[in-house]
Amino acid sequence: MAKLESKIPPGPLADKWRKHKTDIKLVNPANKRKYEVIVIGAGLAGSSAAATLAELGYKVKSIVFHDSPRRAHSIAAQGGINAAKNYQNDGDSVYRLFYDTIKGGDYRAREANVHRLAEVSVNIIDQCVGQGVPFAREYGGLLANRSFGGAQVSRTFYARGQTGQQLLLGAYSALSRMVGQGAVELVTQHEMVDLVVVNGHAKGVITRDLVTGKLVRHSADAVILATGGYGNVFNLSTYARGSNTTAIWRAYKRGACMANPCYTQIHPTCIPVSGDYQSKLTLMSESLRNDGRIWVPKKKEDCKKDPNSIPEADRDYYLERIYPSFGNLAPRDVASRAAKRMCDEGRGVGETGLGVYLDFSDAIRRLGEAGVRERYGNLFDIYHEITNENAYKTPMRIYPAVHYTMGGLWVDYNLMSNVPGLFVLGEANFSDHGANRLGASALMQGLADGYFVVPYTIGDYLAQQKPNAKPSTELPEFAEAEASVAAMTKRLMSNQGSQPVNYYHKKLGKLMWDYCGMARTKEGLEKALIEIPKLREEFWANVNIPGSAENMNQALERAGRVADFIELGELMCRDALTREESCGGHFREEYQHPDGECKRDDEKFAHVAAWEYQGEGQTPLRNTEPLNYETVKMSVRSYK
Amino acid sequence: MNLVGSLFRSSIGRKFLMAVTGLVLVGFVTGHLVGNLQIFAHPDKINGYAHFLQSLGPALWAVRLGLLACVVIHVWAAVALALENKSARGPENYGVIKWLNAALASRYMKHTGVVILAFIVYHLAHFTVGAAQAGSFKTALAEHTMAGDFLLLGLPIVAKGQTVHDVYSMVYLGFANPVVSLFYIIAVALLSLHLLHGVDSMFQTFGLRNHSWVPFLRRVVSLLCLAYLVGNVAIPGAILTGMAKPAAGTTAAEKLAAVAVAAPSVVQR
Amino acid sequence: MVAETSTQLISVTLRVWRQAGAGQPGKFVEYKASNLSPNMSLLEMLDVVNDDLERTGEDPIAFAHDCREGICGTCSLMIDGKPHGPHKGVASCQTYMRSFADGATITIEPFRARPFPVIKDLITDRSAFDQIQQAGGFISVRTGACCDANAIPVPKGVADLAMDAAQCIGCGACVAACKNASAMLFVAAKVSHLGLLPQGQAERDRRVLAMVQTMDDAGFGNCTNQYECSAACPKLISHDFIARMNRDFIGATLRSAFQPVSNAAGGGAG
Ligand SMILES: Cc1cc2nc3c(=O)[nH]c(=O)nc-3n(C[C@H](O)[C@H](O)[C@H](O)COP(=O)(O)OP(=O)(O)OC[C@H]3O[C@@H](n4cnc5c(N)ncnc54)[C@H](O)[C@@H]3O)c2cc1C
Ligand code: HEM
Ligand code: HEM
Ligand code: SF4
Ligand code: F3S
Ligand code: FES
Secondary structure (H helix, E strand, O other), rough: OOOOOOOOOOOHHHHHHHHHHHHEEEOOOOHOOOEEEEEEEOOOOHHHHHHHHHHHHHHHEEEEEOOOOHHOHHHHHOOOEEEOOOOOOOOOHHHHHHHHHHHHOOOOOOHHHHHHHHHHHHHHHHHHHHOOOOOOEEOOOOOEEEEOOOOOOOEEOOOOOHHHHHHHHHHHHHHHHHHHHOOEEOOOOEEEEEEEOOOOEEEEEEEOOOOOOEEEEOOOOEEEOOOOOOOOHHOOOOOOOOOHHHHHHHHOOOOOOEEOOOEEEEEEEEOOOOOOOOOOOEEHHHHHHHHOOOEEEOOHHHOOOOOHHHOOHHOOOHHHOOOOOOOHHOOHHHHHHHHHHHHHOOOOOOOOOEEEEEEEEHHHHHHHHHHHHHHHHHHHHHHHHHHHOOOOOOEEEEEEEEEEOOOOOOOOOOOOOOOOOOOOOHHHEOOOOOOOOOOOHHHHHHHHHHHHHHHHHHHHOOOOOOOOOOOOOOOOHHHHHHHHHHHHHHHHHOOOOOOHHHHHHHHHHHHHHHHHHHEEOOOOOOOHHHHHHHHHHHHHHHOOOOOOOOOHHHHHHHHHHHHHHHHHHHHHHHHHHHOHHHHHOOOOOEOOOOOOOOOOOOHOOOOEOOOEEOOOOOOEEEEEEEEOOOOOOOOOOOOO | OOHHHHHHHHHHHHHHHHHHHHHHHHHHHHHHHHHHHHHOHOOOHHHHHHHHHHHOHHHHHHHHHHHHHHHHHHHHHHHHHHHHHHOOOOOOOOOOOOOOOOOOHEEEEEEHHHHHEEEEEEEHHHHHHOOHHHHOOOOHOOOOEOOOOOEEEEEEEEEOEEOOOOHHHHHHHHOOHHHHHHEEEEEEEHHHHHHHHHHHHHHHHHOOOOOOOOOHHHHHHHHHHHHHHHHHHHHHHHHHHHHHOOOOOOHHHHHHHHHHHHHOOOOOO | OOOOOOOOOOEEEEEEEEEOOOOOEEEEEEEEEEEOOOOEHHHHHHHHHHHHHHHHHOOOOOOOOOOOOOOOOOOEEOOOOOOOOOOOOOOHHHHHHHOOOOEEEEEEEEOOOOOOOEEEEEEEOOOOHHHHHHHHHHHHHOOOOOOOHHOOOOOHHHHHHHHHHHHOOOOOHHHHHHOOOOOOHHHHHHHHHHHHHHHHOOHHHHHHHHHHHHHHOOOOOOOOOHHHHHHOOOOOOOOOHHHHHHHHHHHHHHHHHHOOOOHHHHHOOO
């Protein structure tokens, strides 16, 4: 049974972090260079951590599978980043950001972590501006803000529609600076394929050089995983194609607990699937819902008709009908589920029947086409580019898509997993978002973890380790890890199957979407728990990987990732099955209020479920960490 | 890197040198054209002017060396950049090659440059050293006696009655040869093309070019180049076609008349 | 609907550069791809071709990609002689099959430049860009050492212009398009982004000198003001930034040559 000590510091909520920083052990500056830290991943979380640790004097090795750290998936975030700066003087505060995040997460996050996140949010903006991130400005030269879902204040900072890009380039520039100074060793195009645990502590990793195919051993005094989210378990998502679970999954198999894997965020406004060749779903900004009206035809037989020919009386503006006060602005999870219900009823539109209309004709009547163009022109352009349809003339078609995973490796207040020496940052950890993440909070969390949390908390661990004592890569633990990876590779390569990797990824994605997607049921999940192991068998028996493992082999890379996704998918279903309540992104149809809202069970499920690997073929162990709410009172979320 | 290193070894430094030397050369060719257009005036004009330039002595040499240095640097930089650019593509070139935006003139800078260089060599041999058409070189012709005073900026430079080299006749005799004239015409046309990109490009290199005034800049540069082209082509063109005839009483007038009588074709001595 | 929404399936012939590894000989290989939806992206079409190759045990075509929405800069295909394909202002991953005629032959090659050696097939090593960044593409500020964000006002126009430059996705199409394989547009975008902002002034001279030198050392070609780069850039970064960098570079060169040298740097007294 894993030991899950949250290590939340005692004392009043608002003082915990400050006090903790003064209490934890420090590494003497002269000794810092005697410690080496491996950072896997260079998204917002990884590059900010690697840069900061190097600035502090630690030796850092930054490893990414991308060809450049700048390409991490964080680059794709559009909307913005929250911070409790209260520059708008609209009553924002650290407490309010804290509260909104806790509530948005449907009371399934740790209070202390979230409060710390809100506290350091302020420093993040200062840091990024210092680095030259070109945030939007007002004419007076001061920073501009916009508002985002789930908040009543304007606290979101943004850089056009490319906030993630600009924040990442900021962190990347800090990282590049340290690489240039020789303080960080940058290892690109290497995929972490195993974690090496020596005497119960994480002391290294095995990577596969994606260019030469060689397996390489890396040892260190501590390992940080900042490898992002695993939403690609659904195959189709708004994630980059390369985003995967391999690093955290293999750490899980080495003993790190996987927390709340079933918490998945589904974003309501994405461009729908157009065919089975599809590889990616593109996010359309949520802001479109401010002026667009969502509807489906009342009659099934109208679904294939030209939408402009369907009279007003035959249209069902279902969000306005079901949620009269929030209407089209109902929160992400609510809006997503409603769209699914309409399509399940057979009233979905578009070729696949999986889509609803987002109609701007009222807005165009009200604001004129130019007015709409001014607000959303670039989004209409993206839409046109992808679908070849002109949304000024015909309603957009949208559908929900997987967008973020709140679950991840379990970490304590110091962001250390239950395997000592293994730290997990950013979307890869089970994070501060509980069961649902608010818009513009993931970027905040990634940078908070990397710039302002782990640089302190890792010292507490390292101070307890002997300096200059990183283990030799000749230890049997390294040899064993390398051999296990080599065996898996060999097994994949020697398979004389008949199906490409993508075939299995698509199948898995469909299973996950059908049974562990927006709405989940006991029967569905039980069915998935039968189907996924079957798929796993089939994959190992019948996947075909051409080429050799001794040089670049993208099919092999994908195969390793899909193999992990299949196992993770099974765990997600198990987690979803055992969490017999609905909360945030986890919606169990059995547990809903009469109005279709999530029905939490705080008695039984106000805890984190942290799964512990028990070996191949064994049912993993479900550990729990209770969530104690000292400051906020749990209440029901309602958006009517 | 120090200043010299930065200018002569870095990519932008060499580019800057090209632009600076290019600017000097543009200044020279413009002034030179204005001077040359005096060919259409009384022989006193160009002959007096040429005499004046020759009489500058050390100053003339300073200018000549300056120009030579500019040409050398300009050509050296062009060659160095071009060689590097060729190897920068790497071992393999594209299977399909397409141009997206570059103007014609900019694509052929190297080619036009080479012709200009060849022209300069020939031209010096022709009118400055006298190696090309020695028979009609100014030193082989009778001296010109000034019919009036030659003034520059109101200052008396060459007095009436003084004898000077007959550059006027040299030019007329030189361009009476169609091969020579044609080569001049081609060369100056290519030079104009060179400048069509070159002058615009200079602004970019100096960092003085941006979208807000590019349309204006391009129009001005095109007009200047056109004017330059017309002016330059006019000289060999007019002489060759007979639209401009040498003034009566000059060596050129006599010689050309003599040849016209002997044979209807044109001299090549 | 304004645009045609033809869903008629099309077929194309691909001429793809295949090269087993760095330094190995490569050649064009033809593949037929049929029954393609015009709404498929070019990369999805390659996925389908690859699935077929994998099924039959042939090595799939290696190509780089990640975000598939035009922001990560990973995808980098030379498509019929134009980086990122026929349209302006989009990356390879945003090129759709409807841009090609039924029956067309599409030639796909890697971006070519000496500093971008081919790793495999259509994938090149663009780490030279990272080295340029490491030489000076940053503002030296330690984490936590910054003043309040609003203490540095930045005029909106300046912030907007800096953002125009900062949009560069580091794809290398500018290098691929430039007949001289020059990286000027990329470097100019970086230099301008930081050089325009007040935060970036302290290191402005040092930055441009270091980044240009690293660019030159990497073996990129020299800019001859052809403006192919900006026409191929998926973010339509303007070559005005190149002009700006030229000026910055010369200014920095002259300043560093004619400024008095401090005692600390071996100049001064005596
Ligand atoms: C389309 C989209 C829009 C979004 N918009 C917003 C927004 O507006 N606001 C907001 O707050 N959030 C947004 N998000 C969420 C946010 O972008 C992500 O949660 C966040 O960027 C994750 O950052 P990260 O550092 O944890 O991981 P990532 O950025 O995903 O980085 C992962 C890193 O790990 C490396 N890596 C992974 N596995 C391995 C391995 N096995 N070996 C070696 N390296 C590995 C990768 O190379 C990469 O460097 C958006 C997400 C999407 C999909
Ligand atoms: C139709 C065009 C031209 C005519 C009629 C012309 C005529 C002349 C003449 C007559 C001289 C000799 C002057 C003297 O020695 O007294 C001369 C010299 C020279 N010309 Fe030209 N020229 C023409 C075009 C050009 C061009 C296009 C260039 C440059 C690219 C050029 C470059 C020079 C140079 C460098 C000299 C030598 C100056 C010196 O003595 O130092 N000329 N030209
Ligand atoms: C009278 C002679 C010449 C003049 C007035 C002249 C002028 C110029 C100018 C103004 C430029 C633009 C510089 C810039 O890009 O900023 C230029 C570029 C160039 N010149 Fe010349 N030039 C002359 C002769 C030559 C010769 C003799 C050669 C070569 C043999 C040459 C080759 C080039 C090339 C290749 C360029 C393009 C370089 C670039 O754009 O970076 N030029 N020239
Ligand atoms: S400048 Fe444009 S083309 Fe060049 S790397 Fe940046 S985005 Fe790509
Ligand atoms: S195309 Fe090349 S020549 Fe210069 S302006 Fe662009 S780098
Ligand atoms: S795949 Fe990211 S830009 Fe094309």
